[in-house]
Amino acid sequence: MRRARARRAAVTRNKAYTAVNHEITIEARHYIEQYRDVARFAALCRECGNYERRWCCPPLDVALEARLRAYTRATLMACVITPDCVEQPLAGAMALMRPEIERLNRRVLELERERDGLAMGFAGSCYYCGNEPCTREHGLPCRHPERVRPSLEAYGFDLERTCRELLGIEMAWSHDPRRLPPRLTLLCAVFYH
Numbered sequence: 001m002r003r004a005r006a007r008r009a010a011v012t013r014n015k016a017y018t019a020v021n022h023e024i025t026i027e028a029r030h031y032i033e034q035y036r037d038v039a040r041f042a043a044l045c046r047e048c049g050n051y052e053r054r055w056c057c058p059p060l061d062v063a064l065e066a067r068l069r070a071y072t073r074a075t076l077m078a079c080v081i082t083p084d085c086v087e088q089p090l091a092g093a094m095a096l097m098r099p100e101i102e103r104l105n106r107r108v109l110e111l112e113r114e115r116d117g118l119a120m121g122f123a124g125s126c127y128y129c130g131n132e133p134c135t136r137e138h139g140l141p142c143r144h145p146e147r148v149r150p151s152l153e154a155y156g157f158d159l160e161r162t163c164r165e166l167l168g169i170e171m172a173w174s175h176d177p178r179r180l181p182p183r184l185t186l187l188c189a190v191f192y193h
């Protein structure tokens with residue numbers, strides 16, 4: 001694989017957190033072959049309450065798998081968010097991360113459009129429908145297919161290894177399940193030619 005270095009890009013500061021962005025472009029085949037463990041992550045996803053209940057979660061359309069393998073390049077984008085106050089309640093995670101999630105979502109969708117690629121978004125809740133239940137629960141199409149993309153985990157990618165080995169980021173975990181960890185990491189990607 002041709003060696004590439006992760007770029008540490010813009011730093012954003014606001015009243016609630018500091019966000020540092022990282023980006024790298026690598027060969028798609030290398031990333032797919034070396035950083036995926038489909039069986040392991042499929043088993044973990046099956047234990048999650050969102051499995052088969054969100055369009056961004058597994059199981060995914062098998063046609064997407066074949067499409068993924070046809071791409072030659074992958075641009076990985078991460079954002080590390082460090083909250084200003086330590087040990088905040090976990091319930092506030094989405095509100096805290098949302099500006100950065102929206103910014104990254106816009107960026108991956110833009111790149112997907114420009115390069116005729118395939119974007120991958122974030123794990124967790126989909127916020128586009130507000131308090132409405134996801135239509136997948138009723139077997140209906142997604143209300144916002146132009147904006148929703150499956151997460152990297154849904155494709156079986158190992159986010160922790162991706163962050164550590166390719167982007168130089170150590171993900172942080174909380175010792176208390178009710179509290180936020182000292183920093184939060186968002187990771188998304190675009191595959192293209």
Ligand code: SF4
Binds near residue numbers: 055127135142145
């Ligand atoms: S936009 Fe709505 S329908 Fe589509 S995945 Fe998100 S919650 Fe489900």
